[in-house]
Each structure stands twice: as structure tokens, then as C-alpha cells.
Amino acid sequence: MFSNTVRRSLSYTTFYLRPIGHQRNAWLTSMADQSVQRYNSNDTNHVHHSKIPPSPTWQPVKMTQPTQVPGEVVDKLERLALVDFQNQEGVECLEKAIQFADQLHSVDSAGVEPMDSVLYDRSMYLRKDSINEGECAEALLQLSNHVVDEYFVAPPGNIPLVKNEER
Amino acid sequence: MAAASAGLGGMTSICNKLKHVTVFTSTIICHALKRRISICIGRPQSQPQTKKKSVSQGMVGVVGLEIHAQINSLSKLFSAAEVRFLAPPNSLVSFFDASLPGTLPVLNKRCVEAAVMTGLALNCSINRKSLFDRKHYFYADMPAGYQITQQRLPIAVDGKLTYSYLGGHKRNQMVTKCVHIKQIQLEQDSGKSLHDEPHNQTLIDLNRAGVGLMEIVMEPEMSCGEEAAAAVRELQLILQTLGTCRGNMAEGQLRVDANVSVHMPGEPLGIRTEVKNINSARFLARAIDYEIQRQKELLEQGGAVQNETRAFDQKTSTTVPMRDKEDFQDYRFMPEPNLPPLRVYDSVSVPAGLDPSQLVLVDELQACLPELPSVRRDRLVQTYSILPEHSFTLVNDDKLLDYFESVVKSTKAAPTKVIGWVMKELVGLLNQQNLEISQSPVSPHTLAELLDLLEAGHISSSAAKHVFQELWKSPGKSAEQIVQEQDLGLLSDPAQLRSICQTVVDTHPEQVRAIKQGNQKVLNKLMGEVQKDTKGRANPVQLRAILQEMVST
Numbered sequence A: 001m002f003s004n005t006v007r008r009s010l011s012y013t014t015f016y017l018r019p020i021g022h023q024r025n026a027w028l029t030s031m032a033d034q035s036v037q038r039y040n041s042n043d044t045n046h047v048h049h050s051k052i053p054p055s056p057t058w059q060p061v062k063m064t065q066p067t068q069v070p071g072e073v074v075d076k077l078e079r080l081a082l083v084d085f086q087n088q089e090g091v092e093c094l095e096k097a098i099q100f101a102d103q104l105h106s107v108d109s110a111g112v113e114p115m116d117s118v119l120y121d122r123s124m125y126l127r128k129d130s131i132n133e134g135e136c137a138e139a140l141l142q143l144s145n146h147v148v149d150e151y152f153v154a155p156p157g158n159i160p161l162v163k164n165e166e167r
Numbered sequence B: 001m002a003a004a005s006a007g008l009g010g011m012t013s014i015c016n017k018l019k020h021v022t023v024f025t026s027t028i029i030c031h032a033l034k035r036r037i038s039i040c041i042g043r044p045q046s047q048p049q050t051k052k053k054s055v056s057q058g059m060v061g062v063v064g065l066e067i068h069a070q071i072n073s074l075s076k077l078f079s080a081a082e083v084r085f086l087a088p089p090n091s092l093v094s095f096f097d098a099s100l101p102g103t104l105p106v107l108n109k110r111c112v113e114a115a116v117m118t119g120l121a122l123n124c125s126i127n128r129k130s131l132f133d134r135k136h137y138f139y140a141d142m143p144a145g146y147q148i149t150q151q152r153l154p155i156a157v158d159g160k161l162t163y164s165y166l167g168g169h170k171r172n173q174m175v176t177k178c179v180h181i182k183q184i185q186l187e188q189d190s191g192k193s194l195h196d197e198p199h200n201q202t203l204i205d206l207n208r209a210g211v212g213l214m215e216i217v218m219e220p221e222m223s224c225g226e227e228a229a230a231a232v233r234e235l236q237l238i239l240q241t242l243g244t245c246r247g248n249m250a251e252g253q254l255r256v257d258a259n260v261s262v263h264m265p266g267e268p269l270g271i272r273t274e275v276k277n278i279n280s281a282r283f284l285a286r287a288i289d290y291e292i293q294r295q296k297e298l299l300e301q302g303g304a305v306q307n308e309t310r311a312f313d314q315k316t317s318t319t320v321p322m323r324d325k326e327d328f329q330d331y332r333f334m335p336e337p338n339l340p341p342l343r344v345y346d347s348v349s350v351p352a353g354l355d356p357s358q359l360v361l362v363d364e365l366q367a368c369l370p371e372l373p374s375v376r377r378d379r380l381v382q383t384y385s386i387l388p389e390h391s392f393t394l395v396n397d398d399k400l401l402d403y404f405e406s407v408v409k410s411t412k413a414a415p416t417k418v419i420g421w422v423m424k425e426l427v428g429l430l431n432q433q434n435l436e437i438s439q440s441p442v443s444p445h446t447l448a449e450l451l452d453l454l455e456a457g458h459i460s461s462s463a464a465k466h467v468f469q470e471l472w473k474s475p476g477k478s479a480e481q482i483v484q485e486q487d488l489g490l491l492s493d494p495a496q497l498r499s500i501c502q503t504v505v506d507t508h509p510e511q512v513r514a515i516k517q518g519n520q521k522v523l524n525k526l527m528g529e530v531q532k533d534t535k536g537r538a539n540p541v542q543l544r545a546i547l548q549e550m551v552s553t
Helices: A004-016 A020-030 A033-041 A071-081 A088-106 A137-142 B009-017 B021-040 B110-119 B226-242 B281-300 B362-367 B373-384 B387-398 B398-410 B415-430 B444-455 B462-471 B477-483 B494-507 B509-516 B523-533 B540-552
Strands: A149-153 B060-070 B133-136 B145-149 B157-166 B173-188 B193-196 B199-207 B212-218 B254-263 B272-277 B307-314 B316-323
Touching: A071 A088, A088 B444, A137 B199, B060 B281, B110 B157, B110 B173, B110 B212, B110 B226, B110 B362, B145 B173, B157 B387, B173 B226, B212 B254, B226 B254, B226 B387, B254 B281, B272 B281, B281 B307, B281 B316, B362 B540, B373 B387, B373 B415, B387 B398, B387 B415, B398 B415, B398 B444, B415 B444, B415 B462, B444 B462, B444 B477, B462 B477, B494 B509, B494 B523, B494 B540, B509 B523, B509 B540, B523 B540
Parallel strands: B272 B307
Antiparallel strands: A149 B199, B060 B212, B060 B254, B133 B145, B157 B173, B173 B212, B193 B199, B254 B272, B307 B316
16 A cells, blocks of 8 residues: 555645646635645744645656657557547647646655555445336437437447548 | 357248248247257268378367357346247337336346356356447347457456366267466347348347356367367356256257367467357367368368358358358447446455445355366266266256155165166166156156166066066066066075076087087077076076086086
8 A cells, every 4th residue: 555655745745636726725614724824934944834835846757759650550449439530639639638747757766555445444335136226218319310220330340440541 | 149040040041931921930949949849859960071191181170169158137238128039029028128228227236146157157267347348230130230248358367267078089078178268257148030031021029138148158169079079068058057058959048159170289279160050069069070071171172261151051051151251241340339347356445335236245145156077077076976978968967866866765776776777777767768868767766666676686686677677667666576476586495596597408419519618608609598598687696607517516
């Protein structure tokens, strides 16, 4: 399990990742006046009891160049996910999204056991084996804009690879 | 998910032929059923056999199985929608099964108990804590875009399955083997896709989406199709005994994927292929043996085995590459964030204050396990002194076992005699006329009476066989009636027997001479002649004595 230090620093991280406006609100409403003062006095010699570190513990991540997604990978993604990036702009958007997520790689998580879920210390609720759902085909099929009889209609599973040059 | 497309093969190709989708629902189903039935009727074994062997000389097949067993429960794994085969499309679908936003999984306790019971019956250790993961697929029959499964920490691990089959050159030796079970994981079934190629669309039925599956993973420790088929049959029997899965392969309740490779014994395993779409134990054996042979021939010709997914084609008894999945698939496994760990307990170590409705107690389930097939077979062999192979036939069919036991209870004949009659005469005629045991025209009581007549020496065994045939033709009559009507009682009157024997001896001087010269075997020939004359009614003990006396004078 987590050491206390790791746990504490993780909670800081969560805090700092909040949007600024939200952070200020949370600060003003939930913190005791005393600790606010102590923090504001900026006196690091005092032992302060707040869980908020006096200064940011993270460093800005240096943004790398956007990841290049080769044409064949785009084709494959489009085929697997049944999406269409449409044009070069769409592909650039994808590349930026990948770049944004790549920042996570710079977090040093050595020796930290991954936490799967915030419910890790709970147990699964077990339901009695009885039938009280279903028989709502009509309601469900209404949500789909293409049905045949009582079936949902989806695009064919294997769509041919779009040629690179056609984009 | 291997499971997803299995069992659909038949339907898919039929869809392609249909021009109008509107007639789908019922037509597809009955077509599919008809096709399955016609497939089940005998098809000659056609296996590629090659004589040339050099590269593949000494190579052996290695087979591992992944079996998806649908859990026999009222409702689905994570939703309270009904589990039923052949319901109107999309009628058994909850909002969660259709993965509408905001719905959450709620685990079915029955499915957990079924997995624990199955794990215990397969000698697994049960993980007191197990976890759920998401395995991602982009298939329309899995609308969430992922399947909830147990990849990292499954509910049961490290088990073994012992299975037997008739092997050896004459297929009359009982061979017993053991395969290790790597793990049993709980996971969701997918919906069904019907590919409507003329209209370039796929029709989706989510009735099966979310049904509870146990994926049972066997280590690659089998070497041929016959072993794999025997292991699957034994597993099927265990699941049916436990009631955790109905095990009907034709309805897709038990689906098998086989991982097949070839190698030289002692060397690392070869590159494997995965064979899917197998819906009977017999096809499984055929698909595996074909695939082993194909890989050997491929290596023989200097080729290399591709890591690929192949489907079994029932028409040609061959395996063919499947179109999708042309390269490595990334399932992007991740922990299922909506589900906390699944915990099961032992009665002694239950934490205080837990709601009893939330408890799955491993030791209690262990104590309630029914008698497993292997234990039952041992018991039958011990109780009735019957052959192990007979115990297999009996345990494979509950009704046959009931029949046998009720005959044993109501006759004076020894169980070892009863089993012969049941296996040879009864099962023989049943198979010949393609009947179920419950349709037998001869009731256990009637057979018991017949065996009593035989045991008491009132009829000969050949006459008894004749009576049995007669009973089969005229149900309702008793053995006694038939014996009287057709005068089949044993001939034990010495004078009468003597006169018949005298005639036979007089008309077979050559045989008599042979016996006198010391060839005692010829005596049987004379006995046979007498029995022919008496329609098998002569008391064989007396007959032999009389004949011997006659020829030795």
C-alpha cells in the first residue's frame, strides 16, 4: 500500500490540478482562518498543520513536439473506432490530444502501487439473481436513428482501408 | 470475447443469402437450427494424411483451450435482465446492457457462486479477493466499447481437470490424463451481430450482451484433438452436474477456442494459431487434428506458421483464416473503475457486521458440492463391480444410470450381468433406432423379469436375447408371456434332449470322428447344431454332458 508521504503528495497533486477559480473557492470556504494567515505570512520556519504545501511541489512539464501520427495508423484508428478524422486538421487535433496525455509520462511513480479505484477498500455489492429489467426494446430502439425490425443497425464490421492519398 | 463471434458463423452466412431483411427474425433461427441438426448427423471422417515426413518428423501437436461457459442464472452478470435463448431481438436488454450513459454494473451473486463452485470442482484455489478489468473492443455487439472481465486477479486459479478416453490401437484401453487449469474468470458475453452484406450493414441483437460467462483457461498440455474433446466432454459433465452451466454447445452455452501449435518435444513451443467457431466436441477434435496436420505440412514445405485466428469450416472440415484481426490487437486493459474488489469468505473468517445477503462462503459451497462425475464413476465401479468404461457410459447419461440401477434393484441377476444387457442389447437397439433411453419400449421392470427367468434357469441366454427382441416389438407384454406364447422355455427333459442329440450325432459322423481323435473344440459345433434345432432352448450344461457321453462311447 501507499506510504503516507506518497498519499499526501498525491492529494496535493489532485488539488493543484483543479482549475484555478475552483481552487480559490474551495480555499476560501473550507480553510480555517488561522492556517490561511499562517500560509499568507509565508513563514516557513513555523511547523504548519495545513495539508497544503507552502509552495507548489510540481514543476511545469516541458511540452514536447506534437506526436506525429503516420497515415496508416490513422487509417487503422478510423477503421477500429469507426470514426472519421476527415482532414489534416482533424489529425492535428488527435496529435495534440496525444501530446496532452503524454505529460502523464513525466510523473515519477517508481515504487508506487497503482490504485485502481477510489473504492479499493470497499467490497463489491452483490445483487440477488432475479429478473426485473429488460422488455424495453421499444424504448431502446427509439434511441437509435437506424433500426430494422427489432434490430439495431450498425455499419458493417470490416470497412475497407481508405487509401492514404484520398484524404 | 473470443466467445463473441462463436456460434454466429452459421447464421452469418445464411444472412448473406437473404435478400429481404424483413423476414429475418424467424427464418434465420430455423435455418440455423436446421443446419445444425443436419450437421449433427454423421459425416465421414476426412482428415488429411500425408506420408512424407522429414522436417515434421517427430513433431507433436500442442493444444491449449479457452472455454467460455455461459452461467446458468436467471439474470445477467451485471444487470437484472433475463437470460434466455431464442427470445425476440433486443427484448432481454436493460439500459445497462445497451450501455446508456449513467448506468452502472451491479454484480449478480449467483454468478459469483457459480464461478466459485466451478473453481472448487476443478480443484482451483479461490482468490478471496478478485478484481475486474475492462478489455476494449470496437464491435457493435458490445456497445460500451469494452467487456468487463477479470484479467489481473481472476476469481479462481491453479486447478486441474482429469479426463479419460478410449485410446490405444484398438481404442479399447482407458487412457486417463490430467490438464492444468490456469484460471477461471468472470466476464460478460457480447451481443450477436448479423451481417447483412447486400445492404452493407450489421444487425445487432443485444439479448446475449451481458450474460455471465466463466472463461476457463486450460494450459497447453494436450497433444491432439481427441484429448481436447475428452477434456471438454468431462468439463461439460462437471458443469452440468454442478448446474453452473447447461453446457449445450449447439446453443452456444459452451464455446471452445483452441490454441494449436507444433514443436519437437523438449524444444520451446511453436507459433500458435487460435481456432474459433467450434460448436461440438466432435468438430473440436477434427478442427485441432486438421490444424496440427496443416502446421506440420506448412513447416514441411519450408513455410512458417502465422500467429492468426482461424475459423473451423464445418463443410470442408478444414480451418480457414479469419478476415479481421490481421495484426496484433491492443485491448487496452484497464482496471474497471466502477467496481470495487470482489471478496468471498470462509465462515470462520467473516468480518463481523457484514450483511448475510452479501456473503459468498467458499467452505459452505465446497460442502454443498454434488457428487462429481469422477467420484460417481468410482462408486459405480466399486458398488457393482462393472468395468470403468461402462461407468463412463452410465455417468454420461443420468437416465441410463437410473435405468441400470432400477433393473439391478429388482432382479436377482448380478449387476455385472445386468450391465452387459443394458450396454449391449438395450443401448444397441436404442442407438440403432436413434431413440432416447426414456423412449425404450422395454421398461426396467420388464428387463428385470427377463433376467430373473434367465437367472432361474427357465430360459437359455440365447432364448433370452430372442425374448428381449420380442419385448421390444410388443411393449406391454411380460417376458413370461412371450416365453409361454413362443414356447421358449429351457429344454431340460433328459429323454427329449437325448433323442435330439442322437439325431445330431448320427447326422454328423465326421465331427464325431474329429472329437474322438481329440479335437474337443468340435463339440461346440455339435452343440450349436442342437441349439439350432431347439431354437436355443436346450439347457447348455445338460446338453454338453449328454453329447460328451455320446461321442466318447
